[in-house]
Each structure stands twice: as structure tokens, then as C-alpha cells.
Amino acid sequence: MKYVVGMAGSSGSIYGARFIRAMAQVPGETYLIISPPAIRVFREEFQVKVTNAEDILDFSLTHWGSVDTKHVFHFRPHADIGADIASGSNIWQGMVVVPSSMKTLASVRAGLADNLIERCADVTLKERRRLIFVPRETPYNRIHLQNMLALDEAGAVILPASPGFYQNPKTLEDLGDFIAGRIFNLLGLEQNLFSKWTPNS
Ligand SMILES: Cc1cc2nc3c(=O)[nH]c(=O)nc-3n(C[C@H](O)[C@H](O)[C@H](O)COP(=O)(O)O)c2cc1C
Structure with missing residues (x-):
């Protein structure tokens, strides 16, 4: 299975980091695109000197202890709107923008494709493939809300970076994993990042 993962410049880097760390542990291939603001x-947010997508992947795979990688990651430059994955003739099963800024949401909603995250999102929608945005902003203004509604109507899934607390998270990583697990569910991937809800009261 092939995926495209974009990280845009909103707060919530931990959501992206925990998601790509979890992806590394399942078989498959991911094309990673990271914007300069991200x-x-x-x-x-991590107080670490990362300068490119390779550094961010390396940090995500080692910062909390090394993981066994069963996944192949490919890097594609954010500015390369002529990359292989800029065309729908290349097949991927799903795309996730985690975290997503309001700017990237707005651009995709408007049909702009000015960088490779936006172009791949546009292609994912036109090819009727799974597209998931994990936006982070608070509070929302009406423009944010209208953009999210329009993207939902166009077939995307808005999965806000709002982790649940009923799992009794103890760490920031638990919060990141809750969102990563929700993305896994939507991609149809098995996950053990958090347990299913079982009422005990
Ligand atoms: C430290 C920092 C935190 C930011 N947090 C957010 C945020 O939570 N949500 C958001 O929409 N934009 C946030 N921004 C603004 C975006 O980075 C900015 O709109 C940028 O143009 C997004 O570009 P991109 O979507 O191409 O990555 C933040 C910027 C900085 C420097």
C-alpha cells in the first residue's frame, strides 16, 4: 500500500511525528512532503535542529527509542510541483496532511496547487481517493469552518487534532498516538496505538 503524507506549518508537530513513527512499523510505502513552515x-516545538524532511523522519523514528522499520519512505521536495506524485497516474491509497495549517486547507479548498502538498491533495480528491486533514487552530473563524465544510463536501475527511481524554492519557505521546490511531482507522489499517473504548462505570 502506498500513501502520501504531508506536514504543514501548524502547531502539533507531535501528531505528525507520532503518525510517521507508527507508519514506519507497518509494511507499505510513504511519500513524505514537509513544508518549510512545518x-x-x-x-x-521539539527544540531540535531539524532542517529537512529526512531530519524530521529520523527524529520521529529515534527520539522515543528506535523502532523496527517495515516501511519505505520516499522524500519529495515541497516545491516540486512536477514530482512523480504530482500526477494521478501514480496510484496511492490515501493521503494525510498531519498537522494541517489553515493556509493549506484554504488553498486546497480553493483548488490551488501551488506546492506539492496542495497538488497531491488536489489529485487525491479528483481521483476519489481517501484524503484526511488534521487541522490545528483555535478558535476557528468562519472562513476556517467554511473551508472545512467545503472540503468535507468534496470528499475529504476532517479529523481535528482534538484527542480524547477518556483513554486517560499520561503523556504527550499518548495524545499524539490517539490521533495517529484515528488516522490508521480511517486508512483501514490495524492499530494498537490506543485501546477500543470499554465502559467500566
Ligand atoms: C510557531 C508557529 C506556529 C503556528 N501554528 C499554526 C497553527 O496552529 N495553525 C495554523 O493554521 N497556522 C499556524 N502557523 C502559521 C502557518 O505556519 C502559516 O500560515 C504558514 O504559511 C503555513 O504554510 P503551509 O501550510 O504551507 O505549511 C504557525 C506558525 C508558526 C511559526
Whole structure:
């Protein structure tokens, strides 16, 4: 199975990092595209000197202890709107933008395809493949809400970065894994990142 994963420049780098770490542990291939603002936010949030997508993947796979990688990651430059995956003739099963800025949501909603994340999202929608956005902003203004509604109507899934607390998370990683697990569910992948809800009261 092939996937495209974009990270845009919103807060919530941990959601992207925990998701790609979890993906690394399942068989498959992922094309990774990381925007320059995402790299900047990653640096701020983890206080680490990452400068490119390779650094971010390496950090995500080692920072919490090394993981056994069963996955192949390919890197594609954010600015390369002529990359192989810019065309729907290349097949991937799903695309995730995690985290997603309001700017990337707005661009995709408007049909812009000014960079490779936006172009791949546009292609994913036109090819009627699974497209998941994990937006992070608070509060939302009406423009944000209208953009999310329009994307939902166009076939995308809006999976807000709002982890549940009924699993009694103890760490930031637990919160990241809750969102990563929800993305896995939507991609139809088995996950053990959090347990299914079982009422005990
Ligand atoms: C530290 C930092 C945190 C940010 N957090 C958010 C955020 O939570 N949500 C958001 O929509 N934009 C946020 N931004 C603004 C985006 O990075 C900015 O709109 C950028 O143009 C997004 O570009 P991209 O979507 O191509 O990555 C943040 C910027 C910085 C520097």
C-alpha cells in the first residue's frame, strides 16, 4: 500500500511525528512532503535542529527509542510541483496532511496547487481517493469552518487534532498516538496505538 503524507506549518508537530513513527512499523510505502513552515514549527516545538524532511523522519523514528522499520519512505521536495506524485497516474491509497495549517486547507479548498502538498491533495480528491486533514487552530473563524465544510463536501475527511481524554492519557505521546490511531482507522489499517473504548462505570 502506498500513501502520501504531508506536514504543514501548524502547531502539533507531535501528531505528525507520532503518525510517521507508527507508519514506519507497518509494511507499505510513504511519500513524505514537509513544508518549510512545518520544519520551522517542528524546530520550535521539539527544540531540535531539524532542517529537512529526512531530519524530521529520523527524529520521529529515534527520539522515543528506535523502532523496527517495515516501511519505505520516499522524500519529495515541497516545491516540486512536477514530482512523480504530482500526477494521478501514480496510484496511492490515501493521503494525510498531519498537522494541517489553515493556509493549506484554504488553498486546497480553493483548488490551488501551488506546492506539492496542495497538488497531491488536489489529485487525491479528483481521483476519489481517501484524503484526511488534521487541522490545528483555535478558535476557528468562519472562513476556517467554511473551508472545512467545503472540503468535507468534496470528499475529504476532517479529523481535528482534538484527542480524547477518556483513554486517560499520561503523556504527550499518548495524545499524539490517539490521533495517529484515528488516522490508521480511517486508512483501514490495524492499530494498537490506543485501546477500543470499554465502559467500566
Ligand atoms: C510557531 C508557529 C506556529 C503556528 N501554528 C499554526 C497553527 O496552529 N495553525 C495554523 O493554521 N497556522 C499556524 N502557523 C502559521 C502557518 O505556519 C502559516 O500560515 C504558514 O504559511 C503555513 O504554510 P503551509 O501550510 O504551507 O505549511 C504557525 C506558525 C508558526 C511559526
